[in-house]
Amino acid sequence: MSFSSEISPRAGGMLLAYLHRGAGPEAETAFAGSLLTSLAREVERAGFDLLVFDDEPRAEAAAPRLRIDPFTAASFVATRTRHLGLAVTADAAYYEPFNLARLTASLDHITHGRAALNLVHDPARGAAINFGVRDRAAPLDPARHAREFLGVVRALWDSWEDDAFLRDKASGRFVDGARIHAIAHRGEYFQVQGPLNVARPPQGQLPLVHVERSAASRPWAAAEADIVVVAAAHEAGVREAGEALRALAAREGRDANPPLVFAPVVPWVAGTPGEAERLRARAPFRPDAVVLAGTPDEIAATLQDWAARRIVDGFAVLPAPEPGQWPRFVEQVVPALARRGVIAPAVEGAAPTLRGRLGLARPANRHVSLLQPVNG
Helix, strand or coil: EEEEEEEECCCCCHHHHHCCCCCCCCCCHHHHHHHHHHHHHHHCCCCEEEECCCCCCCCCCCCCCCCCCHHHHHHHHCCCCCCCEEECCCCCCCHHHHHHHHHHHHHHCCCCCCEEEECCCCCCCHHHHHCCHHHHHCCCCCHHHHHHHHHHHHHHHCCCCCCCCECCCCEEECCCHHHHHHEEEEECCCCCCCCCCCCCCCCCCEEEEECCCHHHHHHHHHHHCEEECCCCCCHHHHHHHHHHHHHHHCCCCCCCCCCCEEEEEEEEECCHHHHHHHHHHHHHCCCCCCCEECCCHHHHHHHHHHHCCCCCCCCEEEECCCCCCHHHHHHHHHHHHCCCCCCCCCCCCCCCCCCHHHCCCCCCCCCCCCCCCCCC
16 A cells, blocks of 8 residues: 655645644745755655655745745755655646656656656646746647657657666777667657657656546546546545546556556544544545544544555545644554554665556566567
């Protein structure tokens, strides 16, 4: 059972917790590298597999959504963690495929295979005016646009074969040019020659994360994503979303490798049954996440039940917007989950890459023939 956490406006987390009357007044909190380091290390120690850095590149006058660039944040955190997967968010409306392929491949190299990509294709996010790409930011078919975008990125990741580096001192040959390939893509939205100027990522292809904002993106996610954090407010919604995703994936020929389904949960952890009742009464409803209020054992029992019934493959934990709630989850709920066998702590010798930890196979390079010669 896999767990992820998210730095996101949906999660509440840092910025909403700051508004609570019990929070400290430190103005630098939202941007402090020390806070990022502390959060990432806590998430890693708790046994999480993945930390998602959300992004929305716009600032509104009334309520600006403050963000550190996700690639900068992930690169910073990478040097301060050992096992934690790091997913960066990028919008297909505002990035170019070549730049994104280069950024993500570079991140996978410096993390030794711990990077993931959360590709967004939501034209309603409204930041096009900051990028000068207004027409491309709102294509008639956003899913088709994003599918071509991702296809170009994946082709660029594969433009270097795994053994293109020879490093042969005797011959003086550093790379084998025959194993580096231009992609020569000419499509509806993009024209990209390639090849990439970064070697193939350690994971071959980065895992693709998709965080739902509505069910409209579900067909695209079923075809393309490795992990889908569904948008659902209760157990029945999570179950229905998972069933729909698996059915759609089967239509795409992915019966053997459907996307992993993660349930978004916002835990409100109580110290006593009486406090649990009070939290249930006042914890705000979330249309895109399941709000769980209770004692540590009650929350752990609910998550264990969902795992045992295979409703989900993992959980995306979104911190409740109140100081003290995240430490309570880490210090009280996580040990309860470990005692119940729902999660296991990271151990030395575990799979070194994020794909390995998630049980995802490393894709073969498209330029390498899988046919073996027949002897005799």
